[in-house]
Amino acid sequence: xxxxxxxxxxxxxLRRAKGKLLLARQPLPDGAFWEDLCYMAQQAAELAIxxxxxxxxxxxxxxxxxxxxxxxxxxxxxxxxxxxRQAEKLTIYATQMRYPGMSGFATKEDYxxxxxxxxxxxxxxxxxxxK
Numbered sequence: 001x002x003x004x005x006x007x008x009x010x011x012x013x014l015r016r017a018k019g020k021l022l023l024a025r026q027p028l029p030d031g032a033f034w035e036d037l038c039y040m041a042q043q044a045a046e047l048a049i050x051x052x053x054x055x056x057x058x059x060x061x062x063x064x065x066x067x068x069x070x071x072x073x074x075x076x077x078x079x080x081x082x083x084x085r086q087a088e089k090l091t092i093y094a095t096q097m098r099y100p101g102m103s104g105f106a107t108k109e110d111y112x113x114x115x116x117x118x119x120x121x122x123x124x125x126x127x128x129x130x131k
Contacts, residue, residue, distance in 0.1 A: 006053075006054060006057065006059060008054065009054065010051045010052070010054040010055035010129045011051075011129065012054075013047055013048075013050050013051035013054050014047075014048060014051040014122075014125060014126060014129055016047045017043075017044045017045075017046075017047035017048040017051060017122055017125070018044070018122065020040050020041075020043040020044035020047060021040075021041065021044035021118060021119065021122055023037075023040040024037050024038075024040035024041035024043075024044055024115060024118060025115065028111075033105065033106065034105065034106035034107060034108060034110060034111045035093060035097040035098060035105065035106040036098075037111055037114075037115075038090070038093040038097065038106050038110065038111055038114045038115075039093045039094060039097065039098050041090065041093070041111075041114045041115050041117070041118035042064070042066075042090040042091070042093040042094045042114070042118065043094065044118045044121075044122060045066060045087045045090050045117065045118045045121040045122070046064060046066060046069070046090075046094065048118075048121050048122045048124075048125035048126075049066060049069045049070065049073070049087070049121065049125065050069070051125050051129055052073060052078075052125050052128050052129070053069075053072070053073065055128060055129045056073075056076065056078070058072070058073070058076050060072060064091060064094035064095060065091050065095075066087045066088050066090055066091050067088040067091060070084070070085060070087065070088065081124065083120060084120065084121055084124050086117050086120070087117055087118070087120075087121045089113075089114075089117065090114055090117060090118065093106070093114065
């Protein structure tokens with residue numbers, strides 16, 4: 001689990017998530033890989049989920065595993081919509097896909113799906129925090 005004192009406000013976490021989403025939306029620079037942008041989208045979703053934890057004053061593990069984080073919210077009594085559970089697919093971009101030789105390469109189509117999932121996750125988190 002994380003530290004005894006939870007760092008930052010839910011809004012702080014959400015601002016960081018939005019910043020990562022902005023980076024994920026940038027055009028692919030020459031010499032970069034689709035998985036680089038997918039990683040930024042995964043980070044946006046991860047930080048948005050952690051913002052939800054903060055909004056509920058729940059501690060969370062400092063992990064990249066979005067399935068684990070979403071399960072933690074459910075164990076705390078929250079209902080996670082099925083479409084938000086799709087964020088679990090993004091974990092691979094923060095683990096295997098960002099390291100050479102650990103996995104294949106992401107495509108532009110993969111990126112489009114990952115970005116859409118991250119945007120949905122952001123909107124869900126924002127709706128919870130702004131309630």
